[in-house]
Amino acid sequence: MSATRDVSFEELERFERYHSGNMPHDDAEVFIRQLETDADLYQRYHNFIDALDVVSLASFKSQLEAAAQRRPEKPRIAYLKYLWLAAAAVLLTVFAFWFSRPVSLYNELFATYATVEPGLPVPMGAGGEAYTDHFFEAMVDFKDDDFDAAAAKWKALYEAGEGGDSLRYFLASALFAGGAYVDARRYFDEVGTSRQTHYTDRAHWYLVLTALKLGEEQTIESLAVSVHEDSPYAERIRTIHQALQ
Amino acid sequence: MRGESGAFDYLYTKVYSSVERFVVTNSGSQDDAVDLFQETMTAVWINIRQNKFNPTTVSFGAYVLRSARNKWIDRLCLSDVRRATKLGDEAIDIVEHPAGEAEEHEAARLLALSAAFDTLGEKCQTILTAFYYRKDSLAAIGEQLNHDESTVRTLKCSCMSKLRAALAAVNHRDESP
Numbered sequence: 001m002s003a004t005r006d007v008s009f010e011e012l013e014r015f016e017r018y019h020s021g022n023m024p025h026d027d028a029e030v031f032i033r034q035l036e037t038d039a040d041l042y043q044r045y046h047n048f049i050d051a052l053d054v055v056s057l058a059s060f061k062s063q064l065e066a067a068a069q070r071r072p073e074k075p076r077i078a079y080l081k082y083l084w085l086a087a088a089a090v091l092l093t094v095f096a097f098w099f100s101r102p103v104s105l106y107n108e109l110f111a112t113y114a115t116v117e118p119g120l121p122v123p124m125g126a127g128g129e130a131y132t133d134h135f136f137e138a139m140v141d142f143k144d145d146d147f148d149a150a151a152a153k154w155k156a157l158y159e160a161g162e163g164g165d166s167l168r169y170f171l172a173s174a175l176f177a178g179g180a181y182v183d184a185r186r187y188f189d190e191v192g193t194s195r196q197t198h199y200t201d202r203a204h205w206y207l208v209l210t211a212l213k214l215g216e217e218q219t220i221e222s223l224a225v226s227v228h229e230d231s232p233y234a235e236r237i238r239t240i241h242q243a244l245q
Numbered sequence: 246m247r248g249e250s251g252a253f254d255y256l257y258t259k260v261y262s263s264v265e266r267f268v269v270t271n272s273g274s275q276d277d278a279v280d281l282f283q284e285t286m287t288a289v290w291i292n293i294r295q296n297k298f299n300p301t302t303v304s305f306g307a308y309v310l311r312s313a314r315n316k317w318i319d320r321l322c323l324s325d326v327r328r329a330t331k332l333g334d335e336a337i338d339i340v341e342h343p344a345g346e347a348e349e350h351e352a353a354r355l356l357a358l359s360a361a362f363d364t365l366g367e368k369c370q371t372i373l374t375a376f377y378y379r380k381d382s383l384a385a386i387g388e389q390l391n392h393d394e395s396t397v398r399t400l401k402c403s404c405m406s407k408l409r410a411a412l413a414a415v416n417h418r419d420e421s422p
Contacts, residue, residue, distance in 0.1 A: 006409070007409065009399075009402045012402055012405055047412065047413075048405075048409075050358060050412060051405060051412060052377055053355055053358070054359050054361060054362050054412065055362065055374060055408070056290075056294075057290060057355060057356075057359045057362075058363070059378035059379075060378075061283070061286075063253050064253060064283060065283075066253070067253035067256065068257060070254060070257075071254075071257045071258075071261070132311055132314075133302070133303045133308075136263075136307035136311055137304050139306075139310065140259065140260070140263070140306035143259045143260075143263060143306075144259060
């Protein structure tokens with residue numbers, strides 16, 4: 001018999017029984033001995049395993065593609081910019097009615113503008129594998145809306161002295177999403193205090209939302225004055241500030 | 246099957262969104278993210294098969310994210326797009342993650358072999374997937390295809406022969422100079 005000859009019906013089912021663990025113990029011992037001494041049989045069994053792997057991999061990929069098809073189409077990023085503009089136009093109109101309602105204004109502005117980070121940007125952070133694993137585990141918790149668990153994991157990394165602005169921002173975002181606004185402010189405050197970073201503008205925006213939630217007009221005024229001109233949030237911050245005056 | 250579909254949908258809902266966010270914020274497009282995710286999941290499947298994933302040390306979602314991140318970093322380094330990226334202040338420190346050559350070779354080999362499956366007819370693909378991947382019984386497959394059990398058994402053997410031949414052809418092609 002050769003390694004390249006076709007596998008017989010009986011031999012295929014013998015391979016299947018051994019591979020699936022359904023072969024009686026004594027038969028399995030005989031089969032193993034034959035594999036050790038018959039190179040052609042070993043090669044045919046090896047080819048059988050390759051075929052099983054190929055079937056499994058192809059089926060797995062097919063299921064993955066089917067899941068991708070079922071996934072609802074998300075708007076493209078560029079399209080989202082226009083959605084923001086449209087939303088901003090609607091909000092400006094709505095503000096006109098709010099000038100005469102100062103008591104609930106803070107809450108209403110907060111409800112209008114505050115959103116849980118729809119998806120945190122995943123950084124190419126420094127750190128070893130353990131840091132990365134814990135970091136991403138927290139990210140998965142965040143995606144699962146388990147904000148307390150995410151905050152606890154990121155806080156542990158923070159307290160271990162690891163990470164930089166991205167970790168502070170993520171921790172603050174999880175605390176904010178979980179309703180711990182005062183705690184969140186501390187970490188948003190620490191983001192980019194020494195220099196402009198990737199997260200500075202976003203943290204500044206969330207500081208405004210936090211102050212809005214806590215009803216702190218002076219803080220909002222100060223944040224509106226200090227916002228960077230090129231911040232994508234500058235216009236919104238000024239709109240909120242004006243609405244409160 | 247419903248449970249399996251749910252698991253794949255979960256992957257797309259929870260894990261894919263993180264991968265997409267990572268790619269889009271690091272010089273990539275949503276199409277890049279889709280490609281990267283498919284590639285990553287294939288690599289993860291191979292690692293699970295080779296017992297290289299330990300669920301007691303890291304969650305599956307985190308494992309997929311880390312793998313995707315490493316693959317994307319590799320791709321950025323290769324294409325030299327990294328220089329043009331607007332990464333965060335700590336983003337430039339690329340983590341070293343040397344992939345084992347043997348692993349890479351085995352993954353590439355399996356991926357090349359998997360093309361052989363596409364050369365089979367639809368009926369063969371259905372039978373082999375049902376029997377070897379979903380572990381359906383011959384009777385259940387027969388019911389689905391309107392054949393009796395012994396016919397399915399014969400067809401399965403014949404389909405495996407065709408697959409082996411296709412695999413041999415791929416191997417032969419890859420070994421040719």
